[in-house]
Amino acid sequence: MASVPSPMDSSYTPELLSPAGNWDCARAAVAAGADAIFFGMPRFNARLRADNFTEADLPELMSFLHKHGVKGFVAMNTLIFTGELEDAERQLRMIAEAGVDALIIQDLGLAKMAREIAPGVELHGSTQMTITSPEGLSFLESIFPMERAVLARELAVKEIERFGSVPSTPLEVFVHGALCVAYSGQCLTSESLGQRSANRGECAQACRMPYELVVDGVTRRDMGEVRYLLSPQDLAAVEMIPDLVKAGVKSFKIEGRLKTPEYVAAVTRVYRKALDAAIEERRAEITTQDRYELEMMFSRGMSTGWLAGTNHPYLTHGRYGKKRGPLLGKIKACGGTWIELEERTEVPLKAGDGVVFDAGENRDLEQGARIWKVEGERIVFHRTYSGINFSRIKPGNTLYKTSDEKLESEIRRFWQNAKLNEVKAGVRFAASGKPGEVLRITAECGGRKAAAESAMPLQAAAKHALSEATLAEQMGRLGDTGYELEGVEFSVEGECHIGLSELNRMRRVLVEELGAAGGTTSHATTRVSYRDLMPERVREERTAELSVLCRTLEQVQAAVDREVTMIYCDFEDPRRYKDAVAMREGKSKILLATPRIVKPGETGYLKMIERMEPDGLLLRNLASLEYYKHRSDLKRVGDFSLNVANPITARLLKEHATLDTLTISYDLNIGQALDLLGGAPPEWFELTLHQHMPMFHMEHCVFCTFLSKGTTYKDCGRPCETHVVHLRDRVGQMHRLMADVGCRNTLFNGRAQTGARFFGDLRATGLSKFRVELLDEDDLGALRAIGAYQDFLSGRTDAETLLANVTAFEKLGVTEGTLV
Structure with a gap:
């Protein structure tokens, strides 16, 4: 297993990491001074629209990078479905064989596979893992040590500083490029609206589209040109590099695998200048021309994102969603x-x-x-x-x-004509022998070894005896071989003579046997298979059970009145959870939901929930898994946001978070859900049968930005507490917007999704737990929805009748959505 350097280790020099969507971008990044590049392949990467690299490209690409002292990281940063595990294993082995330096991974099951199958390849936890807190990172470290954690882009520098409590994992932070408005790994918009999952590299960029703001049923007509309510400005944190270095960040990442080589070259060389200055603790001279180039290459407007702290209007002004310059x-x-x-x-x-x-x-x-x-x-x-x-x-x-065609042409000439510095590979020679025997010289470089013997025995020297200095001089004549002399070991006995021409011949033989300098060494793989990591499937026949997620006390009362046995509470204000817990009676159990996101310093929310003395918990993030993992007295359910898409991920969470139940990922269609249930015990899982899909989950607060004159929760006046807000999209569909305790916004699909038609297939696998999620139903609406699904699960009505009933009480329509 690759060693994990401490982020506080001064010998671990900060790294500049650049994107490469194709060969030209890779060359541009190397020419501009990148320490490493990250790139994808045709499958399992979150930028499928990039050109990407093929399996045949990998050996040549890695040889090119290593020849110039640059590392190469492959992004396998998507969820992996059960039916893809075999192909994913094959790709892992191929990547290791090609000598790739690191894997950037989202899926927990795939990360476990990588650690077990290809332990010599570094493992980097993608920003798609939604790593937002030291506690969440600690939980991941308890499953598999990582060489890098790519933090969520919503963290401020002061919050990043608090990750020092997890000293074994170097941190990586995005410093430039496009910002997603939703938390990475938590965006279901493209999946919900068009079956194009962002967690599968198929983002349709719905955040860049115009929306109308509908407040208390009235469309705001006074917003002028403000239509792009969810489109953030781009990130440009070049001025914050010194602060990030001091905060312990070890890798500085530039976004842009869909961008041009000119973008890669221009942005990389500016950040190379800034990072070098920060490492040397001197002021970087970021010129007006530098800033112009950054903005000219691609910009929807420049901001420091969340790194300088919260300022909602500064990040998302709403006036445009396209490139501006x-x-x-x-x-x-x-x-x-x-x-x-x-x-x-x-x-x-x-x-x-x-x-x-x-x-x-x-x-x-x-x-x-x-x-x-x-x-x-x-x-x-x-x-x-x-x-x-x-x-x-x-x-x-x-x-x-x-x-600016002239600028683009200049940058193009820069990266195309740059003389790339080759990194010479150090080689050590060792010579042994004595008069009457052949001279034996060995060479060693980066684990590779070679040996050569003289064509004739050594002769006793009358004069000009072979010495260590002579050996070093001749072996050091490596010219343009790509090698340089690192040292010699002289173990020749007695006064011996050998011709210089023979020494030169032996050097050439040794270099030829070592192979091309800068060549890439393959990483060994183990005999472990993904099958070895799968859980044992045991099926138990159980009666179908219905749980209900409520967002108001009125809905909780309706669920209690309907004698629902499992009631989840997901309130904007968790202080009201106490009232909900007090409402339980009979067989009803109350489970309280954690926030979707917990950032540094926010575990107080988890402590408050614990004090409410619920029957159980609905856990939605890595930090809550770490915080509650020893509370065996409480029923613990892992929610959809943990992205359980395959049996290996399910097994990891069941064992390491000691969860009772796992919610099947909302990224799975019915076929993929059935595959998951066929590969793990079905009693582990719950499936949400009815819901309004939570599409965007954002640090960006629409209420603060467009319904107040404030910049944060401190001065916004909290319009979220007094107004009902919807966003109307380009096709006229209304979507409900709600805020949570951390002022994070969730935009819910206006159309309800039901999986009623697939209920029989799901039951046939042994699945028995089904959930209905309420949104803004009043008490009567909640009673109707719960009753309809209770009748359906008990067999009193069929799917056709249920769909008719749901269509009647869902004002904005119903769909089969992501399950299709």
């Missing part, structure tokens, strides 16, 4: 084919540059063009070839610069 200014005058700007910025402008006109309109209708010429204060466009409808250009419109 730097601001040029507002139009003060226009006429015919020309415009003039007021208070024009210092951004350089010349003929051939691309611009876009921002009139606050639908972004799909906005106009852009290339500048024909610049005449003093006037910017002139070609009347015919620009394609602009000049009657739509008005004073007050804003102008952004979107492209």
Whole structure:
């Protein structure tokens, strides 16, 4: 197993990690000074739209990287379904054979497989694991030690500092690129709306689309150009590199496997400058030109994300969701084919540059063009070839610069023509022999060994005896072989003579036998198979049971009245849990849900829930698994957010978190759910049969940003407590928005999802636990929904009748959603 350096170890030099979606991007990253690159393959990576690298590419790519002293990490950062475990194992073995340095992994079962099957390859926990707290990281470390933990992007520097309590795991943080509005690993939007899972590399970027804000049933019409309510500005934390180094961060990650090689080169070289300065504890000279290049390569606006702390309007202003580039200014005058700007910025402008006109309109209708010429204060466009409808250009419109062909050409020449420094491989020679015997010289480099013998025995020397200095001089003549002399060991007995030409011949033989310098050494794999990690499947016949998740006390009362045996409470204000616990009677048991996210310093929420003395807990994150793992007196259910997609993940969580029940991941369709149930004991699992899918789960607070003048919960006035808010999407569907105790927002699909049609197939596997999740139903609505599913599970009604009933009481419609 690869050794795990301590993040506080001063010898562990911070690393700059760049993205590579293809060969050109890999070369650009190396030319610009990356210490490592990360890339994907055609399967099991979260950027399937990138070009990616093939199995045939890997040996050549790793040889190229290692030749230049750069590491290569493969992203296998998606959930793995049961039917894919065999293919995943094959890919793990192939990656190890190719000498890949590390794997970036989301799925816990796959991580366990990697650790057992390919222990020589480093294991990096992806940001898709939703690592948001030291407690969560401690839980992962109890299952499998990792060489790297990629933290959630929603953490501030001050929160990252608190990870020092887990000293065995070096930390990696994103410092530049696009920001997901939802927590990575917790976004179900693309899956819910279009069966394109973000946890499977198929994100449809619904966060970049326009939405209308509907408050208490009334559409806000006073928002002007603010339509992109869920689209964050891009991350640009170059100024915060020194703070992150001091916080103990060891890897600085640039997002962008879908970007161009020019983007990779430009961003990497700026961050190389910043990181080198921080390591040397000197001030980095990040110039205006550097910032211009960062913004010009790709930008929806630049921000420090969450790293500097919470400021909701700063991160997500809502005015656009596409690339913008730097601001040029507002139009003060226009006429015919020309415009003039007021208070024009210092951004350089010349003929051939691309611009876009921002009139606050639908972004799909906005106009852009290339500048024909610049005449003093006037910017002139070609009347015919620009394609602009000049009657739509008005004073007050804003102008952004979107492209700079000269800059792109300069950066392209930079990475294409860069002389890449080769890292020489150190080789040690050892010579032994005595007069009358052959001279034997061995060579060793990075675990590889070679040996050569002289063509004739050593002769007694009358003069010019072979010495250690002579041996070192001749063996050190390695020229452009890619090797350099690291040392010699001289064990020749007596005064011996050998011709220099013979020494040179032996050196050439040794170098040839060692092979090409910078070659990649394969990692050994074990004989462990994924089958060895699977649980034993034992099936027990049980009566179907219904549990209900409630979000209000009225819903809890309805569930108690319906004599539901298992009632989950998921309230915005957990202080009200005490009232819910007091309502239990008869056979009803009350289980309290933890927040979806627990950040550093937030375990107080978990302690408060514990004090409410519930019958059990609905655990939603890694920190809660760690915090409650010794509470065997409480029933513990792992929720959907733990992403249980295969039997190996299920076994790990059952054993290490001592969970009673696991909720089947919402990313699974019916076939994949049946495969999971066929590979593990069905009594382990619960499936949510009815729900409004929780699509986005965000640190971003829409209430604060667009319904207050504040920046955080401290000054927002908490409009979430006084208003019912929906977001209407482009097709007119309304989606309910709710806040939790940490002011994190969840956007729920307006259409309910039911799996009633698949109930028979699920029961046939032995599955007996089924859940109904309520959203905003009143007491009567809750009674109707619960009663309908109780009748269905007991056999008093069939699926067709249930669907008719559900359709009747679901105002915004019903779908079979992700199970199809």
